[in-house]
Amino acid sequence: MSLTAFLETNLLSDNQKRHFAEMMLRTLQAGQCQHDFAVSRQILSDMSFGADETDTILRFFIEHGGMCDCEIIYNLLTPD
16 A cells, blocks of 8 residues: 555545544554554544444555555555
8 A cells, every 4th residue: 555545545534544644653653563453443443433434444455555554554654
C-alpha cells in the first residue's frame, strides 16, 4: 500500500485518515506489533466504525500490502 492509495481512498474522510494514522503510530510506538489487525480493529471501533465497515477497510489495507498493523503503518510512512 502506498500513502497515495490511502489518501485517495474514500473509505474514510480526511480527518478520519489523519486520526487513524496518528493513533496507529502512537499505539505501535508504545508496543510491539502482534502481526495481526488488533490495533487497527480497536482504533476503527473507537472511531465508531461497525464490523462490516472495519472489514472493508482492512480488506483495502490487505489488497494494498498491509498484512498486519505494523505493515499498515510502515506503508503509510514510506514515500511512494
